[in-house]
Amino acid sequence: MATAKAASKSKKAKVIRKVSQGMAFVQATYNNTIITVTDQNGNTLAWSSAGACGFRGPKKATPFAASMIVKTIADKVKETGLREVEIFVTGVGSGRDSAVRAFNANGFTVTSIKDMTPLPHNGCRSPRARRV
16 A cells, blocks of 8 residues: 555656756866756756766766766756856866866857865864875
């Protein structure tokens, strides 16, 4: 009886919003690259990462992986009509520049690029030097 009740639940239909302007958040670390595309209010339209695209190990943090991530996001966002993108880059990984170039190559108009990488203003004490 409990299984019949669970089976009768139906999923909510996915609503495709028409958006012409959006924001892309690129998080490039030493180990991975994650990209999220949102509308102007911050509602997520699509996201992808190097691991979700099938890259494993050290290949996840490469510039090629970042360009493939943008390609998959471009396919996901195609129905929404997104054309103009503001890019916010965070992190120090090698996928930073290639992700921005890939947005331009996949038909998006890049309106602005902002580096949001946090920098300390001598707040916390840094850890001691490692002895090898």
